[in-house]
Amino acid sequence: MPAHLPAVLAACDRNRERDRADLFRLLAQPSISTQNVGVRECAGLVEAFLDGAGLAAQIIETPGHPMVFGERSGPPGAPTLLLYGHYDVQPPDPLDAWVSPPFEPTVRDGRVYARGAGDNKGQFFAHIAALRAWVETAGQLPVSVKVLLEGEEECGSPHVDGFVAAHRELLAADLVVTADGPAHHETRPQIEYGVRGLLYVEISARGAAHDLHSGNWGGIAPNPVWALVHLLGTVLSPAGEITVEGFHDDVRPLSPAARDAIARIPLDPGAALASVGLTRYAAPEDLGHVERLVGRPTANIAGLHGGYGGEGSKTIIPAEATAKLDFRLVPDQDPDDVYAKLLAHVRRHAPDVAVRRLGAMRPSHTALDHPLAAPLRRALATGFGAEPFDVPLVGGSLPDAVWTRTLGLPSFVVPYANHDEANHAPNENLVLDRFYAGIRTTAALVAELAADGR
Ligand SMILES: [Zn+2]
Known part of the structure; x- marks a missing residue:
């Protein structure tokens, strides 16, 4: 295991209560981008968390809701990891369908229930908690890290293209990692290499x-x-x-x-069809599910x-x-x-x-055999305690092409959230063990990238 990593992982495990309390503060702050409710206050809170993790943080204006950006340099010559996420959330309606209020994070059966728990606060905060553990334990990060959190993802990211094109220097990196979306499988993590x-x-x-x-x-x-x-x-x-x-x-x-x-993706096609009340595929019928x-x-x-x-x-x-x-x-x-x-x-x-x-x-894709996928696979195995599988492309659409096409970088999406996170729906939730596994994964990722670069 790379140097410092065992100590940092131990710190991640010791910090669980504090990390959870900080996540709850973030979840208690509404940030509904389409309704302009609490977005700027949330940006300020995210900036403070980045700052508290030892990153130089700033709020950068756009024609819409602002970006929050943080960075910290690693040793000279170390690679640069760009972490992307979003601090805005969907409206919580219908309110009466929530078991507990959407902006009062509540734990039931090992899950935190709140709007934004999985999409995307719990996932990007896992990055921040991991970076904080690194800086507190080792006094430094082993690679350079940049964090970009946008405030308009839930309205279709209207300003990300322009922002990225205008800030190429600021965002210069070797790879982009996004923790977003639900994972397919209960125990095995996955890496997504592109979007339609x-x-x-x-x-x-x-x-x-x-x-x-x-x-x-x-x-x-x-x-x-x-x-x-x-x-x-x-x-x-x-x-x-x-x-x-x-x-x-x-x-x-x-x-x-x-x-x-x-062929290696663990999936039961019959069960997937049945889960939405279908018994057959759209024409042509003789094609594989994935x-x-x-x-x-x-x-x-x-x-x-x-x-x-x-x-x-x-x-x-x-x-x-x-x-x-x-x-x-x-x-x-x-x-x-x-x-x-x-x-x-x-x-x-x-x-x-x-x-x-x-x-x-635009569609986006990164080659399955990209060399920077290897450290990410090792990090996921460490963080989740199970071997990840590769998803060459996911069916939905994200503005991932800003990384792969505009900046020409490899981009990987690694969902930390559970498959039933109920994002965009009432009773959105995040399995807390997955939140902690996400923190360990990001902590391991920076170490693996550093080890890989030597
Ligand atoms: Zn969303």
Whole structure:
């Protein structure tokens, strides 16, 4: 084990009560970014915790809620670890569904219940507690560490791209590690190497100036709902293939290493389907569960509206119809390029249908065999006492491409939270043993990175 690490891990174990009390102070401070409740007070508290852990901390303004940044240099020539997280939380509604109030952290059955417990305060505070243990025990950090905590993740991180592009020097590092999201497995930790991207659009069709009598005008007036339905039928085939011309041009085929990692992920596909009341997969049916998330983009109809949907019948030709579509993108697809191809597709098949772009996020990935994954694997094994498994890409979307594409750094996501953390939902919680395992993991990570660099 690297020098100092046994002593630091012992300190982490001795500090449990203090670390828990500090986490509770953080959880008791609301920081609801969409409603601008307590965000600035929380930023000040986070700055104080970074400062108390021996980092030079500062609050940096953005056009929205501020970033909190802290850094501490290690020995000359040591690598630099950038830890990212977010101190804002989702609104706690519906309040009456909480067993204990969302901003009064309460322990039941080894879990702390509070808004932000898992998403993301308990996870990033594990980093801070680990750094504090290091500085207090060894008087220094064995590598250089930077911590960036944003206050707008729960509103889609609107200013992270601009902030990162404008602060390349400040954020210069060798790797980025994010502790966020729930882990799949009860005991074995995981490393996530990337995320799917996203393109979100709204398409709309118009017919007559108002709804028409379907008898008097039937056969005369074009129906905008049919216009959308026909168009949508040209986007995805019944066999499950996306048929937008050129859509797959930049889809990177799964590498043998990715296929190997997928095969090792501990997962029961039948149970996963059953957990949401499903018995079969979307077409094509003969694909592996994880491969669907890792290796394939999607074209999803998130909503389709038009005409009459109420009780009984109403014989009309609707005047308008809209659909919301989200496309999950995989490496190396680019949302701008996919949007251009989608526009061209709509022009060709339904020139009167309007397309509006509502959002986009780039996919991101780091190579499974990146050399800096090895110290992270060792740290997780130390922290959780179980071998981690690799997830080449997760199905959801995060602004991870700011690290891998904008800064060109390897980026790893390591969820410390339990799979049933109920993030964004009532009774959000964090298993305290996982919080302590997270602290030990971050403590081990800086040691392993230092040992690796020698
Ligand atoms: Zn969240």
